[in-house]
Amino acid sequence: MNEFAAAALDAARSSGATYADVRVARIRSQRLISRGGDGADTFESERFGAGLRVLVDGGRGFAATPRVEIAEAPALAARAVSIARANRQLRRSDVVLARADRVRGVWQTPITKDPFRVPLEPKIDLLLAICRAALEVKGATFCEAGMGFVREEIEFASSEGTTTQQVVVRSHPWFLVTSVDPATGECQTRRSLAPPSGLGYEGVESYPWLDEARTAAEEAVMKHEAATVEPGRRAVVLHPSNLWLTIHESIGHATEIDRILGYEANFAGTSFVRPEDRGSLRYASEIVNVDADRVQEGGLATVGFDDDGVPARRWPLIEEGVLVDFQSTREEAGALGLPASHGCSHAASWDSVPLLRMPNVSLRPGSAPIGIPEAIAATEDGIYIVGDGSFSIDQQRRRFQFGGQTFWEIRGGRIARMLKDAACESGTLDFWRSCDLIGGEASYELGGAFADGKGDPEQPHAVSHGCPVARFRGVSVVNTPAGGARR
Amino acid sequence: MIPGDAEIRATLERSLAASRADACTVACSGHDGGHLRFARGEATTSAETSGATLRVTSTLGRRTATFETDGIDAASIDAAVRAAEQLARYAPEQPGFLPPLGPREFPRVSAWAEPTARAGAERRAALVAGFLAPARAHGLTAAGLCETRSWFTSIATSAGLRAAHRGTHASLHGSARAEGGGASGWSGTVSTDVDAIDAGELGAIAASKALASADPVAIPPGRYTVVLEAAAVAGLFELILPAFDARAVDEGRSPFSRPGGGSAIGDAVASAVITLESDPADPLAPSPPFGEDGALLEKVSWIDHGTLKNLPASRYWGARSGGSARPRPSNLILRGGPDSVESMVKATRHGLLVTRFWYIRPLAPRRMLSTGVTRDGLFLIEDGRVAGPVGNLRFDEELLGMIERADMAGPARRFDAGAAGMGLALAVPPLRVQEFAFTGATGAV
Numbered sequence: 001m002n003e004f005a006a007a008a009l010d011a012a013r014s015s016g017a018t019y020a021d022v023r024v025a026r027i028r029s030q031r032l033i034s035r036g037g038d039g040a041d042t043f044e045s046e047r048f049g050a051g052l053r054v055l056v057d058g059g060r061g062f063a064a065t066p067r068v069e070i071a072e073a074p075a076l077a078a079r080a081v082s083i084a085r086a087n088r089q090l091r092r093s094d095v096v097l098a099r100a101d102r103v104r105g106v107w108q109t110p111i112t113k114d115p116f117r118v119p120l121e122p123k124i125d126l127l128l129a130i131c132r133a134a135l136e137v138k139g140a141t142f143c144e145a146g147m148g149f150v151r152e153e154i155e156f157a158s159s160e161g162t163t164t165q166q167v168v169v170r171s172h173p174w175f176l177v178t179s180v181d182p183a184t185g186e187c188q189t190r191r192s193l194a195p196p197s198g199l200g201y202e203g204v205e206s207y208p209w210l211d212e213a214r215t216a217a218e219e220a221v222m223k224h225e226a227a228t229v230e231p232g233r234r235a236v237v238l239h240p241s242n243l244w245l246t247i248h249e250s251i252g253h254a255t256e257i258d259r260i261l262g263y264e265a266n267f268a269g270t271s272f273v274r275p276e277d278r279g280s281l282r283y284a285s286e287i288v289n290v291d292a293d294r295v296q297e298g299g300l301a302t303v304g305f306d307d308d309g310v311p312a313r314r315w316p317l318i319e320e321g322v323l324v325d326f327q328s329t330r331e332e333a334g335a336l337g338l339p340a341s342h343g344c345s346h347a348a349s350w351d352s353v354p355l356l357r358m359p360n361v362s363l364r365p366g367s368a369p370i371g372i373p374e375a376i377a378a379t380e381d382g383i384y385i386v387g388d389g390s391f392s393i394d395q396q397r398r399r400f401q402f403g404g405q406t407f408w409e410i411r412g413g414r415i416a417r418m419l420k421d422a423a424c425e426s427g428t429l430d431f432w433r434s435c436d437l438i439g440g441e442a443s444y445e446l447g448g449a450f451a452d453g454k455g456d457p458e459q460p461h462a463v464s465h466g467c468p469v470a471r472f473r474g475v476s477v478v479n480t481p482a483g484g485a486r487r
Numbered sequence: 488m489i490p491g492d493a494e495i496r497a498t499l500e501r502s503l504a505a506s507r508a509d510a511c512t513v514a515c516s517g518h519d520g521g522h523l524r525f526a527r528g529e530a531t532t533s534a535e536t537s538g539a540t541l542r543v544t545s546t547l548g549r550r551t552a553t554f555e556t557d558g559i560d561a562a563s564i565d566a567a568v569r570a571a572e573q574l575a576r577y578a579p580e581q582p583g584f585l586p587p588l589g590p591r592e593f594p595r596v597s598a599w600a601e602p603t604a605r606a607g608a609e610r611r612a613a614l615v616a617g618f619l620a621p622a623r624a625h626g627l628t629a630a631g632l633c634e635t636r637s638w639f640t641s642i643a644t645s646a647g648l649r650a651a652h653r654g655t656h657a658s659l660h661g662s663a664r665a666e667g668g669g670a671s672g673w674s675g676t677v678s679t680d681v682d683a684i685d686a687g688e689l690g691a692i693a694a695s696k697a698l699a700s701a702d703p704v705a706i707p708p709g710r711y712t713v714v715l716e717a718a719a720v721a722g723l724f725e726l727i728l729p730a731f732d733a734r735a736v737d738e739g740r741s742p743f744s745r746p747g748g749g750s751a752i753g754d755a756v757a758s759a760v761i762t763l764e765s766d767p768a769d770p771l772a773p774s775p776p777f778g779e780d781g782a783l784l785e786k787v788s789w790i791d792h793g794t795l796k797n798l799p800a801s802r803y804w805g806a807r808s809g810g811s812a813r814p815r816p817s818n819l820i821l822r823g824g825p826d827s828v829e830s831m832v833k834a835t836r837h838g839l840l841v842t843r844f845w846y847i848r849p850l851a852p853r854r855m856l857s858t859g860v861t862r863d864g865l866f867l868i869e870d871g872r873v874a875g876p877v878g879n880l881r882f883d884e885e886l887l888g889m890i891e892r893a894d895m896a897g898p899a900r901r902f903d904a905g906a907a908g909m910g911l912a913l914a915v916p917p918l919r920v921q922e923f924a925f926t927g928a929t930g931a932v
Contacts, residue, residue: 087530
């Protein structure tokens with residue numbers, strides 16, 4: 001064990017902590033952005049420090065320091081313990097941690113090309129080439145392209161004897177093309193579809209950036225002439241680049257136990273799901289199976305261990321449409337009397353208090369060999385939506401409204417024309433229960449969020465969601481510029 | 488304790504002395520403080536943290552790069568300076584490169600309250616206890632956050648510029664909720680001075696809103712006159728702020744672009760009750776008197792009684808477009824009017840009183856079409872009185888239209904524009920807005 005970590009745990013115990021864990025984190029990040037192809041901004045950072053979490057007489061305390069030195073450990077422990085004691089008057093119950101095995105382990109994101117070992121030049125050349133490719137399309141007026149990379153080296157040690165070391169790498173390449181119609185002043189955009197991922201630079205190199213930049217620019221320009229959507233109830237065929245976000249918002253966040261128990265009531269919100277719904281709530285149609293997965297290949301939330309020191313694993317959340325489980329940390333599992341944590345504890349940085357953060361939550365592909373062309377061909381009348389757009393959901397995850405990057409009208413099993421101004425509005429359960437087609441492995445893709453916000457003070461978190469193409473019947477499609485006109 | 492002036496100055500000078508670049512800008516910022524989070528009517532997570540960040544921007548010829556580190560000890564400073572130079576060596580040439588700014592005087596802004604700087608875990612616990620008491624007295628539960636911290640920011644350039652600012656921040660906000668989750672009410676405040684926070688009053692407001700929110704009735708979607716409490720206005724304005732950018736306007740990408748080209752400066756873009764200004768020295772929302780690159784931030788009018796007056800322009804865009812540079816502000820103040828929430832309600836025959844919004848997201852940029860939902864207290868106004876609670880609603884509304892249709896304003900109060908990641912001090916008033924478009928019920932509490 002790291003000598004500082006051992007000293008901090010000793011100091012915490014001597015100060016009265018019944019449990020303590022320490023997290024020493026070195027977080028390196030790189031951001032490159034080219035705005036309009038005029039050069040590029042180059043930014044790197046390295047954050048290093050340690051956070052100590054304690055339980056004292058059943059209450060929590062946390063303190064953090066950038067001075068990771070043995071001599072600093074007693075003061076750090078004293079600070080964390082004194083916070084726990086100061087809050088004693090506000091306690092109504094003791095924190096009970098679910099049992100966890102003692103673990104000693106090492107883990108690293110399996111990448112083949114460390115993005116921090118790739119020189120700046122090819123990265124910036126690619127960003128400038130993306131901007132050039134997009135701006136060569138007539139009618140494209142602006143392009144912004146960027147790349148972000150994160151490398152976290154984390155050592156964790158607890159007073160129960162668990163020690164883990166891991167290196168987590170994430171990548172986020174992206175671009176955004178804008179087309180302005182000079183006559184009307186109307187502004188249309190198309191963002192890249194490539195997701196952020198738990199891959200190294202090999203993920204950037206394997207993607208057809210320049211082709212997509214040209215396609216994106218053409219589609220941004222096309223939107224000016226696209227037909228405005230007629231509101232009504234329609235079948236929607238959702239590309240994985242769109243559906244991942246609805247999985248994230250309406251299943252991922254809704255099945256977080258801390259929300260369900262009210263820990264997030266003032267900020268991120270609660271959930272319509274109740275603890276007693278486990279095993280009985282008909283969440284979705286029978287063809288829907290959803291897994292929580294901290295070991296998914298390429299996933300942004302894929303780790304070896306969580307920030308409670310619990311080993312990563314996969315478990316089902318929805319089986320044949322029925323809610324069967326939740327996401328949990330040791331604290332929430334303990335609060336519910338569950339035998340063990342699912343390993344969802346995460347802190348954004350060394351000075352952040354760990355809290356429940358979403359694992360990768362993914363929709364299992366169906367067994368039939370249905371790809372995107374087959375899903376469209378099987379739909380008489382509907383809308384095909386590609387790419388994630390604006391997503392807004394209420395504080396209990398009951399009803400949501402989501403957009404997309406492009407909307408395409410399906411008539412007689414074929415793409416008929418581009419549409420614009422559309423959004424889908426639905427209740428969570430109505431939406432998932434209306435799922436009547438799920439694609440096979442061939443259409444399966446990962447999407448994801450590089451900086452999903454939760455907690456107060458807010459912490460970013462990266463998480464992926466895999467899914468195949470899927471179809472939902474009778475979804476309310478609204479026309480947003482018409483004040484959300486509905487029929 | 489955050490570092491003293493002499494230590495901050497020494498860090499900046501040591502960083503510049505270590506630089507071998509053609510030009511160098513160093514910025515040092517940090518904080519010392521803590522928070523106490525509460526939920527289910529009791530303390531949950533709480534923390535104390537302190538630290539300082541050093542940001543070094545090095546320039547070699549026209550190549551520029553930035554490196555940031557958590558440490559401000561001698562070894563960390565040297566490592567950060569070397570890392571920035573190493574990056575700059577391989578960064579692309581910047582066509583719009585401008586050298587760092589030179590020396591100038593900055594006014595001193597008072598943003599410090601010693602009671603906040605001294606506040607520790609006991610004080611935060613006492614504030615939360617004060618907030619919780621009214622909720623407990625009424626059989627409600629509550630969740631929220633109390634924060635206190637002192638902070639500083641500073642900058643120095645190899646061209647001779649030196650600037651520093653320090654401040655304190657105290658906040659308490661929370662929701663009181665019925666135990667079964669059937670009703671919710673919110674209140675909160677932000678201040679430089681922790682002594683200015685009346686935790687009992689905030690808790691009482693949240694509790695009374697929660698009690699008044701029980702058994703809401705459903706109302707049909709449609710356009711309503713709304714009285715937006717200041718928290719609701721703050722949520723909407725966070726979305727409007729990024730559109731204030733001269734480059735986006737000149738390139739036709741902003742709602743403040745004129746169709747056919749040019750900016751809407753000089754045009755009426757809002758009703759006469761809308762006046763938006765920045766002034767770092769304003770005690771409503773005191774903020775650093777210098778921008779990210781060390782540019783002097785002075786009092787500036789962005790919208791004056793509905794007319795667009797100015798737009799922020801980076802030094803690069805100012806030079807490229809032939810206009811003048813105007814740095815992005817460190818605070819924004821939407822000036823209020825003579826009315827109050829009570830007088831706005833009294834003047835409304837049929838409408839809705841909105842406590843706050845949630846999950847506001849842009850739909851289309853041209854007129855800032857956005858969607859979002861109400862939460863923590865939505866009430867029907869009938870014949871100048873609050874008639875009772877109604878179920879929460881979704882809106883799809885053009886924010887540009889909304890500021891055109893604002894017709895009454897109350898006193899501005901402090902918020903922080905944190906949700907959009909802008910780190911701005913923000914002060915906004917309650918507003919009354921005509922014809923606000925709600926599109927359907929959310930069913931959420």
